[in-house]
Amino acid sequence: MASQTRTASSSANSSSARTARSTAGTRSNGPARRSASNATSSSTQRSNGPRRKAPNRHSNNPKRKHKGLWWKIPLGIIGGLFVIGIAVFAFLYATTDIPQPDKIALSEKTTVYYSDGTTRIGSFAEQNREVINCSVLPKYVGQAIVASEDRSFYSNNGIDPIGMTRALINNLSGGARQGGSTITQQYAERYYLGETTSYSGKVKEAILAMKIANSQDKDEVLCNYMNTIYLGRGAYGIQAAAQAYYGKDAKDLTLGEAATIAGIIPAPSAWNPGVNPDKAKQRYDRVMKIMVEDGYITQQQADDAKFGEPIPETLNNDFAGENGYLLTTVQDELVNAKAFTKEELETGGYKIVTTLDKDMQSRMTEVGNERPEGMPDTLQVGGIAVDQKTGEVKAMYGGRDYISKALNNATQAGFQPGSTMKPFGLIGAAQSGVSFNTLFNGNSPVLFETTPGVFAEVPNALNISYGNINLYQATANSVNTVFMNVNQNLTPERYAEIVKDAGITSEINPDTLYNILGINSITVWDLAQGHATIAANGMKTPLHVVSDVTKDGKDLYKPNVTSTKVFEENDCALTQSAMLGTTRNGTAAGVSQALGRPVAGKSGTANDETAASFVGYTPQLMNVWAIWNPAADGSAQVVPPFAGYGVSSTGYPAHLFQEFMTTAVASMPVEEFPTAIDNGKIGGPDGKWGINGGSSAGSQRPYTPLEQPTTEPSPSDSPSSQSPTPSSPQPAQPTPEQPTTPETPDTPTPTESPTEPAPEPSTTTPAAPATPQAQNRQASNTNANAAAKQP
Numbered sequence: 001m002a003s004q005t006r007t008a009s010s011s012a013n014s015s016s017a018r019t020a021r022s023t024a025g026t027r028s029n030g031p032a033r034r035s036a037s038n039a040t041s042s043s044t045q046r047s048n049g050p051r052r053k054a055p056n057r058h059s060n061n062p063k064r065k066h067k068g069l070w071w072k073i074p075l076g077i078i079g080g081l082f083v084i085g086i087a088v089f090a091f092l093y094a095t096t097d098i099p100q101p102d103k104i105a106l107s108e109k110t111t112v113y114y115s116d117g118t119t120r121i122g123s124f125a126e127q128n129r130e131v132i133n134c135s136v137l138p139k140y141v142g143q144a145i146v147a148s149e150d151r152s153f154y155s156n157n158g159i160d161p162i163g164m165t166r167a168l169i170n171n172l173s174g175g176a177r178q179g180g181s182t183i184t185q186q187y188a189e190r191y192y193l194g195e196t197t198s199y200s201g202k203v204k205e206a207i208l209a210m211k212i213a214n215s216q217d218k219d220e221v222l223c224n225y226m227n228t229i230y231l232g233r234g235a236y237g238i239q240a241a242a243q244a245y246y247g248k249d250a251k252d253l254t255l256g257e258a259a260t261i262a263g264i265i266p267a268p269s270a271w272n273p274g275v276n277p278d279k280a281k282q283r284y285d286r287v288m289k290i291m292v293e294d295g296y297i298t299q300q301q302a303d304d305a306k307f308g309e310p311i312p313e314t315l316n317n318d319f320a321g322e323n324g325y326l327l328t329t330v331q332d333e334l335v336n337a338k339a340f341t342k343e344e345l346e347t348g349g350y351k352i353v354t355t356l357d358k359d360m361q362s363r364m365t366e367v368g369n370e371r372p373e374g375m376p377d378t379l380q381v382g383g384i385a386v387d388q389k390t391g392e393v394k395a396m397y398g399g400r401d402y403i404s405k406a407l408n409n410a411t412q413a414g415f416q417p418g419s420t421m422k423p424f425g426l427i428g429a430a431q432s433g434v435s436f437n438t439l440f441n442g443n444s445p446v447l448f449e450t451t452p453g454v455f456a457e458v459p460n461a462l463n464i465s466y467g468n469i470n471l472y473q474a475t476a477n478s479v480n481t482v483f484m485n486v487n488q489n490l491t492p493e494r495y496a497e498i499v500k501d502a503g504i505t506s507e508i509n510p511d512t513l514y515n516i517l518g519i520n521s522i523t524v525w526d527l528a529q530g531h532a533t534i535a536a537n538g539m540k541t542p543l544h545v546v547s548d549v550t551k552d553g554k555d556l557y558k559p560n561v562t563s564t565k566v567f568e569e570n571d572c573a574l575t576q577s578a579m580l581g582t583t584r585n586g587t588a589a590g591v592s593q594a595l596g597r598p599v600a601g602k603s604g605t606a607n608d609e610t611a612a613s614f615v616g617y618t619p620q621l622m623n624v625w626a627i628w629n630p631a632a633d634g635s636a637q638v639v640p641p642f643a644g645y646g647v648s649s650t651g652y653p654a655h656l657f658q659e660f661m662t663t664a665v666a667s668m669p670v671e672e673f674p675t676a677i678d679n680g681k682i683g684g685p686d687g688k689w690g691i692n693g694g695s696s697a698g699s700q701r702p703y704t705p706l707e708q709p710t711t712e713p714s715p716s717d718s719p720s721s722q723s724p725t726p727s728s729p730q731p732a733q734p735t736p737e738q739p740t741t742p743e744t745p746d747t748p749t750p751t752e753s754p755t756e757p758a759p760e761p762s763t764t765t766p767a768a769p770a771t772p773q774a775q776n777r778q779a780s781n782t783n784a785n786a787a788a789k790q791p
Contacts, residue, residue: 184213475581606636
């Protein structure tokens with residue numbers, strides 16, 4: 001019953017609700033109707049397709065919508081960058097090739113040695129580096145470096161990601177800049193890339209390090225690293241460092257010394273054990289501790305080792321003192337020969353052996369550095385010693401100190417050689433078939449037509465007249481008027497050709513008779529080259545200072561020394577024979593006796609006393625010295641008297657010669673010069689040479705005021721206006737009763753008279769001229785030592 005009641009009630013309620021909705025719909029107009037229609041349409045549409053889920057009431061809140069996705073954005077960015085990074089790295093790794101080693105990394109100093117091949121002169125170096133074969137090193141040298149710089153060296157793939165990350169974070173956070181580089185990375189930087197500082201450069205360095213680790217043996221990498229790394233004191237590489245800190249080769253380093261050097265690698269200048277020993281000791285302890293921990297050495301070995309106390313640091317300037325002159329001469333010779341460039345010599349690591357004799361060079365330096373009392377500070381000295389047969393330069397004096405004055409007095413500085421140029425006129429006379437017994441007018445002064453249309457009086461030294469004398473006597477006493485007559489017959493042009501044939505490259509004026517008196521500037525080297533040809537009996541051999549150049553035992557260069565015959569041997573023997581009188585009883589009397597052997601020589605004084613020189617030689621060795629006195633602007637000044645050497649200062653170069661040669665030839669056997677055969681004719685083949693030649697033969701004309709010639713100054717061994725001073729010892733001069741004559745068997749005896757031909761000459765000692773007309777004689781000093789000091 002109750003059930004029926006609930007059912008009826010429910011039906012009634014439902015019917016009532018429907019009636020209400022129907023009534024409401026009837027009362028609605030317009031929009032309501034449209035809404036119903038729209039509702040019907042929507043219902044129809046929904047009934048024709050899938051039904052939508054009712055929207056969430058929070059669906060229109062954007063913050064709520066993306067709340068669960070924010071972390072995916074940075075993760076995606078990081079992931080994308082990671083993928084890009086891997087792709088870029090893979091690309092760079094695939095396209096990066098191991099390049100050729102950087103030329104600076106391979107640069108190695110070139111070392112120059114004396115002729116013994118072991119005594120060092122100095123080196124050419126862009127960097128002080130000597131590359132060595134690491135197989136000679138004790139194992140602990142490399143192990144100490146590994147312990148100091150990269151403990152994982154033998155296991156890593158060339159880079160240390162943790163170390164690099166730590167360094168990157170530190171650098172970005174403003175901390176002290178760190179590298180985080182492994183040994184392989186440092187090796188890649190120094191050996192292949194040069195210094196890298198940018199981040200892009202470091203990336204390239206890291207990629208290259210990985211390729212190197214995968215393609216090169218660890219020992220090879222470590223060795224190249226040790227030969228490349230800068231270790232302070234200007235030293236690049238372990239060999240140079242061992243020398244700089246301990247004065248020994250790297251193969252001789254102790255464990256403690258190796259650990260000391262290894263410890264300062266990160267800051268070698270600041271941690272130099274000679275500058276900051278506390279820091280260096282701290283680093284040493286660190287290296288030793290790691291070496292024990294990593295099993296390279298035992299604790300006992302570490303305890304027994306000692307910190308490497310360094311030797312005092314020295315500023316090693318190989319070019320200081322005389323060395324700079326020697327080294328630059330070597331360098332110039334090789335560069336001028338186009339064998340090497342200057343850069344190659346500085347970086348090639350060559351071994352250059354010179355022709356220079358250590359003992360001779362030491363003695364030459366001592367002699368050249370002498371400064372007698374009163375010698376002006378401005379006075380310059382140049383010297384050279386050569387083996388005339390081989391062209392080898394045995395010693396050279398270019399100056400006191402290359403650093404303070406780089407101009408080489410032996411090879412570069414010019415001076416007037418004066419009468420040391422006269423022997424080339426003797427060669428011309430011999431070539432012309434003139435007997436050296438031919439008499440010439442040796443009076444002073446004598447008028448000459450020095451150039452066409454120009455006349456000048458030419459005096460002898462100290463205006464001494466010697467009368468009629470032969471070429472032997474004229475050479476011993478350096479008689480200007482005789483040699484002017486020789487040149488008048490020979491012609492200045494021919495004389496200049498002879499000088500060039502002998503090997504002298506300096507310009508010789510071919511237009512004046514004065515060229516035989518040495519008016520043209522020349523160098524000591526050039527003068528030695530010319531006389532070496534005469535001394536070598538006519539064979540011209542280029543002077544040179546380099547013997548050979550090698551590297552790793554391989555020959556790279558030997559001088560192309562070719563001897564050329566330019567003069568007849570007998571012509572040279574005649575000239576040498578005449579020059580023997582100079583050192584026996586001529587302008588350098590006493591030199592031959594002091595050396596205890598025959599010495600051919602010739603002294604010379606420049607015009608106006610601005611320079612003096614001496615050339616002398618035995619059959620085994622030639623020595624040349626010159627002095628001159630330049631002003632601050634380079635102009636020539638008079639060489640004043642000093643230390644007993646008078647106004648005609650040729651005595652001092654002869655003194656230097658004697659001082660050097662006494663030691664240089666002491667151990668050499670005494671040798672004689674070749675025997676000269678004077679087979680020329682008195683007056684020459686045409687009879688026009690000497691006093692027999694007359695004016696047509698170019699003999700001297702006496703001065704007469706009626707001629708009113710154009711005159712010019714004339715060079716001489718010393719000015720005619722000068723006279724000896726009491727403090728200046730003078731050479732023994734001829735007197736009217738006893739003129740000076742060479743008293744040597746090398747000088748043939750003249751058999752001619754001034755007015756008639758003479759038979760062929762013999763090789764006996766010449767007699768005094770029959771009618772000497774010596775005039776204006778100076779007081780003589782017969783002391784041999786004093787005589788040796790004058791021309």
